[in-house]
Amino acid sequence: MPYLVDIDPIAFSIGPVAVHWYGIMYLIAFAAFWWLGERRRRAGRLPVGPTAFSDLAFYGMIGVILGGRVGYMLFYATPELLADPLSLFRIWEGGMSFHGGLLGVLVAMWYWSRRNGMHFFDVMDFVAPLVPIGLGTGRLGNFIGGELWGRHTDLPWGMIFPRAIDTAGHSIEQLKAMAAAGQLAAEARHPSQLYQMLLEGVLLFCILYFVSMKPKPRYLVSGLFALFYGLFRFGVEFVREPDAQLGYLAWGWLTMGQILSLPLILLGVVLLLASRSAPTLQPRVVADPVPGKKS
Numbered sequence: 001m002p003y004l005v006d007i008d009p010i011a012f013s014i015g016p017v018a019v020h021w022y023g024i025m026y027l028i029a030f031a032a033f034w035w036l037g038e039r040r041r042r043a044g045r046l047p048v049g050p051t052a053f054s055d056l057a058f059y060g061m062i063g064v065i066l067g068g069r070v071g072y073m074l075f076y077a078t079p080e081l082l083a084d085p086l087s088l089f090r091i092w093e094g095g096m097s098f099h100g101g102l103l104g105v106l107v108a109m110w111y112w113s114r115r116n117g118m119h120f121f122d123v124m125d126f127v128a129p130l131v132p133i134g135l136g137t138g139r140l141g142n143f144i145g146g147e148l149w150g151r152h153t154d155l156p157w158g159m160i161f162p163r164a165i166d167t168a169g170h171s172i173e174q175l176k177a178m179a180a181a182g183q184l185a186a187e188a189r190h191p192s193q194l195y196q197m198l199l200e201g202v203l204l205f206c207i208l209y210f211v212s213m214k215p216k217p218r219y220l221v222s223g224l225f226a227l228f229y230g231l232f233r234f235g236v237e238f239v240r241e242p243d244a245q246l247g248y249l250a251w252g253w254l255t256m257g258q259i260l261s262l263p264l265i266l267l268g269v270v271l272l273l274a275s276r277s278a279p280t281l282q283p284r285v286v287a288d289p290v291p292g293k294k295s
Contacts, residue, residue, distance in 0.1 A: 002188035004160040004179040006172055007144045025141035029134030030061055037130050044283030045215075046126045048116060051288050056112050060127065063108030064101045064134070071100010075256060076243050098135070098233075099260040105131075121218050121271075122281045128225040129208035135229075136201015143193035150190025150239045158188030164241070192240040199232040215282060220275035227268025230261040237261075 010018045034057045040046065041053045048056075072095040073081040073088050080087050109127060113120045142148045149161040160179055165187045167175065178184050207228060212221050234257075242248055242255045249256060 001182065002158045002160050002179065002185055004162065004176055004184070005143070005146050005191075006162065006176065007146070009145045021144045022141035025137040026134075029137045030057070032133040032137075033057060033060065033130045036133070037126075040126065040130075042285065044285040045212075046123070047281075047284040047286045048118075049286050049288035052116055055115075056109070056123070056127075059108040059112050060105055063104035063106075065104070067104015067107070068096035068098070068101035071097035071103060075100065075260065076246060079245075096138075098138075099264075119218065119281075121222055125212070125216070125218060125221040125281070128221045129205065129212045131225065132201050132205035132208065135204070136197045139193045139197035139201060143191065143197070148193055149241055150192030150195075151241050152186070153188055153190045153239070155188075155190070157191065159191045160184050160187050161189060164189060189241070190239040192236055195236050195239070196232070199236065200229055204228055204232065215280050217275040217280050218278040219271040220278075223268045223271030223275060225268070226264045226271060230264035230268060234258050234261045234265065 007021075009020050009022065011021045011024055012019050034054075037046075037057060038050070038053060041048065041050070046053060046056075069088065075097055077087070077095060105127070106124075109123050110120055113123045146161045146163050149159075149164050152158075160175075162172065162175055165184070170178070175184070204225070208221060208225055211224060237255045237257045238253065240255075240257070242257075246256050248254060249259065
C-alpha cells in the first residue's frame with residue numbers, strides 16, 4: 001500500500017513564530033559545513049587562520065541563499081519575475097535552485113580567494129566535500145514539505161504526495177482513509193527527493209570525502225563534484241516530475257534540470273583532465289596573526 005506523505009512542515013513554534021523543517025535543514029547544512037570545514041582547516045587542508053575561514057563560510061552562506069533564489073527566478077520563473085520583479089524577494093513563498101546556488105557560491109569563493117591570495121580551485125577543492133551535506137539535508141526538507149515529487153510509479157516504494165493530487169476538498173484525514181482503502185494507489189509517485197538525498201547527499205559526500213582524505217592534485221576534487229552531481233541529477237530527472245510551469249523542454253523527456261546539469265558534466269571532465277598535470281596543495285596549518293605583532 002503506497003505511503004501517504006503527511007509530515008507537518010512546521011517543526012515547532014515559539015509564540016507566533018513558526019520554525020519550519022526546511023529552515024532547520026539549512027541550519028544543519030551550514031553548521032555541518034563550518035564544523036567539518038574547521039576540522040579540515042586545523043589539519044592544514046586550507047592554509048588560513050580561523051577568522052579567514054569564518055569569512056569563507058559566511059560568504060558561502062550568502063552565495064547559496066542569494067544565488068539559489070535569483071537562479072530559481074531566472075531559470076524556472078522568468079515570466080513571474082518579469083511581471084512582478086518584487087517576487088524575487090518573496091523567499092517565504094518558496095523557490096530555490098541548486099544551480100543558481102552553485103553560481104552564487106562560485107562568485108563568493110572567487111571573491112574570497114582574491115582577498116586571501118589563494119588559487120580559486122584550491123579553495124573549491126577544499127569546499128567541494130563540504131557541500132553534499134547541505135544537498136542531502138535540502139532534499140530531505142523537500143520531502144518533509146511534500147514538494148518536488150517524482151513521476152507516477154507502480155513500484156512498491158511509491159508514495160502519495162497530497163500536494164500532487166486534486167484533493168477536491170477532501171481533508172487530510174479523508175485522504176488517509178482513501179489511501180488505506182487503496183483508492184489512491186494510482187497516485188503513487190517516485191520519492192525522488194529521497195533518491196536525490198541519497199545520491200547527491202550521502203553517496204556524493206562519501207566519494208568526495210574519501211578521495212580528499214589525502215592531498216590530491218588541483219582540480220581533481222572539484223572535477224569529481226561537478227561530474228558526479230551532474231550525472232546524478234541528470235539521471236534522477238527521468239523519474240522526477242518536471243516543474244509544472246516548464247514541463248518537458250524537448251523530446252517528451254528533457255527537463256530544465258537536465259539542461260543545467262550538462263555543463264557541470266562537461267566541466268567535471270575538463271577539470272579531471274586538467275588535474276593530471278596540476279600541482280598538489282600540501283597541508284599547512286596557519287593561525288590568526290597576533291594583534292599588534294608584525295609578521
